[in-house]
Every structure is written in C-alpha cells, then in structure tokens.
Amino acid sequence: MGQLVAAIFLLQVTSSWAAIFLLNNNATAIVRTDRIRRVHDVRDVLLDAYYDGGREELAHVIERDRGNAADPLVFVALAGHGPAVMSNLAEVPPVAPGGPYRVHLRHLPAGPGIDGIAEATDLADGSRLIVGAWAITERRYTLAFAEALGLTLALSVLMALLSATVLGYIISRRTHAIAETAEALAAGDFAARIGSKYSGDGFDHVRSRVNLMAERIDRLVRQLRSVAGELAHDLQSPVSRLTAAIDTAVASTSEPRVLAALQGARADAESLETMLANALELSRLESGTIADRRELLDLAAVAGDLAELYEPLAEQSGVTLATELEPVRTHADRELLSRAIANLVDNALKYGGDRIVIATRQVGGRAEITVSDNGPGIADGDRARAIRRFARLDNARTRPGAGLGLAMVAAVAELQEGALILAGEAGLEATLSLPATPGY
Known part of the structure; x- marks a missing residue:
C-alpha cells in the first residue's frame, strides 16, 4: 500500500510540475515576443524619422525621447559619421547588422551589466542604428515566477501527499476488510462476511463475489457435517449388532485360534463404535445443537x-x-x-x-x-x-x-x-x- 501511495504522490507532483513548466515556457515566450515587438516599433519610428529628415532628424528624435524617457526599457544608439547618440546606454554596443541578438550591456557608466536583446540596421549614410530592450521585465517575471513556482510546488506536494494518503487509506480500508474476511474463512469461520454499503464500484463487486463464495462454502461445509453426523448415527446400530454377534460367537466356541480372531474383531468393532460416537458428538458440537448447560x-x-x-x-x-x-x-x-x-x-x-x-x-x-x-x-x-x-x-x-x-x-x-x-x-x-x- 505504501508503494501505491508513493506512486500516486509522484504522479500528482510530476503532473503539477509539468503543467507549471509549460505555463512558464508559454509566459516567457509571450514576454520575449512582446519585447521584440517593442524594439521593432521603436526601430520603425526612428527609421521614419531618418527617411524624413536624415541623420540630424534621427539624432533629434533620439535626444528627445531620451529626455522624455518614453520607454526606459528600450535603448537606442546611433553610431558612425559623427558623435554617437545614445538613449538608456552607457556605451555603444558592438552589434552586427541584423538580429535580434542577445547582449550584455551597461545601463549606466559605472553600473553593472544587464542582459538584453538588440538588432542593428545600417543606414544609407554609413551610420548604424542600434535598437534594443533590456530584459528587466523578463528578469522580474522570472523572479516572480520562481517565487510562485516554489509556493505552487509546496502546495502541490502538500495536496498530492494529502490526496494520496486519503486515497491509500480508502483503498487500504476496503482491501483490509476483504483480507480479514478471507483470513476468517481460512481459519474456519464460514459465517464471516464482508459488510459494506452498496457503492457499485470494483471493490463492491469483489465484496459481493467473496460473500457469495463464502455462502457456498458455508452451505457445503454444513452439508458435509450433516452427512457425517447422519452417517455416524446410522452406523451405530449395525456396529452394535456386530459387537453382539461377536460376543455370541465367543461364547459358543473354545477353539483358541478362533477365540483370538474373534477377540481381535471385537476390539476393532469397539474402536469403530467409539469413533462413530465421537464423530456424532463432534457433529453435534459443530452444529451447535447441544443444549446450553x-x-x-x-x-x-x-x-x-x-x-x-x-x-x-x-x-x-x-x-x-x-x-x-x-x-x-x-x-x-x-x-x-x-x-x-x-x-x-x-x-x-x-x-x-x-x-x-x-x-x-x-x-x-x-x-x-x-x-x-x-x-x-x-x-x-x-x-x-x-x-x-x-x-x-x-x-x-x-x-x-x-x-x-x-x-x-x-x-x-x-x-x-x-x-x-x-x-x-x-x-x-x-x-x-x-x-x-x-x-x-
């Protein structure tokens, strides 16, 4: 039973972990897709500014958005053919054209490195426009998810253990009743039955089959005992007549060899008579027909x-x-x-x-x-x-x-x-x- 409870517990914990794992993957993918979309939106706006007014207009838009902090999670860099223009960056990242690529950059000159994604676009004048986004949202989500995951797993383990224990107890109680009845039948208590309310499940089907088997065994044993008792009773009179006939034969002969044979036969008849009396008494005892004295x-x-x-x-x-x-x-x-x-x-x-x-x-x-x-x-x-x-x-x-x-x-x-x-x-x-x- 312990193995069954452990199996149920492991199955529930594994299924809970798998569901949480899939949920985390889906949520992470959504966050990552949203971050890439934001990068593309900013890039498209900046490219429109470049196409409308050239590099000067693009640099102006970058400076304007940096001052307004339009999106603190997005960083922009414009390098080449003049001083670099950056927003939310401490240095121009070495990003090749294309992307998006995973990068590790500094947000502040003396600050630690932060993970993010970036993609670069080469402009017609030889400048390179780099647009990216920090992974701060993803990191925050990952930390929050880790906390939620720990709590969820703890609750899942607790619920799985509780449900497995309850289920194991129910199964153990039902099987224990069947085992007790089987042991009682094996010990000779043919009146033993499995008592249970009708539930219609598999255990109830087993209960009805075991009780039916016990009923048939009880009936057969009673019939056998009855036959044994009746047989012993019916044989008592013939054996008594046999003993009397042997006594008559002993009284009518004086031949030593004949007397010895008759005495042996009488001893056997007495043993048979005793055995029949004991068998009859045993049948009465087992059937309970003796008066309570x-x-x-x-x-x-x-x-x-x-x-x-x-x-x-x-x-x-x-x-x-x-x-x-x-x-x-x-x-x-x-x-x-x-x-x-x-x-x-x-x-x-x-x-x-x-x-x-x-x-x-x-x-x-x-x-x-x-x-x-x-x-x-x-x-x-x-x-x-x-x-x-x-x-x-x-x-x-x-x-x-x-x-x-x-x-x-x-x-x-x-x-x-x-x-x-x-x-x-x-x-x-x-x-x-x-x-x-x-x-x-």
Whole structure:
C-alpha cells in the first residue's frame, strides 16, 4: 500500500510540475515576443524619422525621447559619421547588422551589466542604428515566477501527499476488510462476511463475489457435517449388532485360534463404535445443537478431579502426572469441559513423553487450562491440520485412534466462546482458553 501511495504522490507532483513548466515556457515566450515587438516599433519610428529628415532628424528624435524617457526599457544608439547618440546606454554596443541578438550591456557608466536583446540596421549614410530592450521585465517575471513556482510546488506536494494518503487509506480500508474476511474463512469461520454499503464500484463487486463464495462454502461445509453426523448415527446400530454377534460367537466356541480372531474383531468393532460416537458428538458440537448447560465453574477444581482420575493410568503407563493449579473461574459446560480436558490428557498419554503437567491460570481476561508433555510435540506447520477432524499426523498413524480428539477439543472451545491453542518447543502445550469470570 505504501508503494501505491508513493506512486500516486509522484504522479500528482510530476503532473503539477509539468503543467507549471509549460505555463512558464508559454509566459516567457509571450514576454520575449512582446519585447521584440517593442524594439521593432521603436526601430520603425526612428527609421521614419531618418527617411524624413536624415541623420540630424534621427539624432533629434533620439535626444528627445531620451529626455522624455518614453520607454526606459528600450535603448537606442546611433553610431558612425559623427558623435554617437545614445538613449538608456552607457556605451555603444558592438552589434552586427541584423538580429535580434542577445547582449550584455551597461545601463549606466559605472553600473553593472544587464542582459538584453538588440538588432542593428545600417543606414544609407554609413551610420548604424542600434535598437534594443533590456530584459528587466523578463528578469522580474522570472523572479516572480520562481517565487510562485516554489509556493505552487509546496502546495502541490502538500495536496498530492494529502490526496494520496486519503486515497491509500480508502483503498487500504476496503482491501483490509476483504483480507480479514478471507483470513476468517481460512481459519474456519464460514459465517464471516464482508459488510459494506452498496457503492457499485470494483471493490463492491469483489465484496459481493467473496460473500457469495463464502455462502457456498458455508452451505457445503454444513452439508458435509450433516452427512457425517447422519452417517455416524446410522452406523451405530449395525456396529452394535456386530459387537453382539461377536460376543455370541465367543461364547459358543473354545477353539483358541478362533477365540483370538474373534477377540481381535471385537476390539476393532469397539474402536469403530467409539469413533462413530465421537464423530456424532463432534457433529453435534459443530452444529451447535447441544443444549446450553453452562454454569460457573472453578477450572482448577475440574482439572484436579481429572488429574486424580488419570493418575492410576499414568502410573501404569510409566508417566508422571503433575498439576500446577491456580484458582480461576469461568462459565462453561462441566461435562463438555471435562471431556475436552480428558481428550487432551489422553492425547498426551498416547503421544507424549514420560511427564505430563496439567496447569490452570488466569491471563488477562482469559481462563486457561494447559496440558503439556515432554514428547515430540507437533511441528508449527502441522498444528492447524492437527485440529481438523480425522487428521492423522505421521507419528500417529501406527497407533489406534480416528483423529478426532483435538478436533473435539477445538469444537468444545468454540462452543464455549474459547479457543484451542497448540504451542511448545520441547513437547506439546495444548491450552484451552476460555473467558474468565471475575471472583477470585
């Protein structure tokens, strides 16, 4: 955006300078033409006097005009065949016949040189008539124009900078709204839309197209979630019947090889049943069809109860389970919150190292519970993918699971107006951040 503002600024300044430059050239040409015209007018009058009365009449006219100061910007010299006659000159200029020529002469005997133009005409008696004009008017105009030019350029720069900044702000605001909506859509907020009054310009056309695209994406995602939930619901009964049939088969045989195969099949059926239940629960969470059962909770108490529940399992797995609990209150659904924390602990037991820490704290206006481990963690580039449904990272493909644990935690957090944050360099720090309720 800075480059656009700079380009607009330079374009406006350049166009202003070009217009002023052309104006100056035209005005200077007009002044120069007028000066030459005045020289020609004086020359014609003097030549008429010469033709009427000869050199004496010409000298008389020059002396007369010098005394009357008819035109102080015009100088005249008559040289040859007698004493020189001059008006507004300190010396006879060495000007060749023809012209006009640029000259640099003295107006007064002891004065500085002044620029001007002059042309010479040889007369019939061998005299030379020199008529010219000082460039005083042009110099004054040039100085005045330079002052006006400086002021005009300063105002032009100021106006160009102001207009470029305003235009850049308008463009930045419109594009920023589009970018924010695109970021929200990329983050999974499919209800995000670009709000703007109808203006009929190109930005409004882009706004309508982006909003239409977001509407279609939102509809497709809702349909996919609905299909996933309905599919999980419809498959629960067949899987339950499959589990019951396997149990019946186990009870009717004593063959070790058959029993081993049936027990493996039952374990797979139980995993499938759990996955379907989780998928159905996730669909309900994402669709928001679960009743609002939020209540005032002590996050430390909820986390402490879960730590006690998981401590025997952690000891059995050779994992040290520690707690760092600070009292902090929040409004949340106890059952959903407990399930989300349990998923984080399960995830740490599966993929973490030999130490898990459950911590609660208040950071600003947020109540946070963090489950951290010293395992391999999740790379920065994989963290966004890890919270998607059915996401299975490379280090998890050899272990049981459906890739729904972190997705369910993220769905619970969103339903409770919170967020799931994955961080950590040595291991994984999974933080469930919720709005804190004052009270401690």
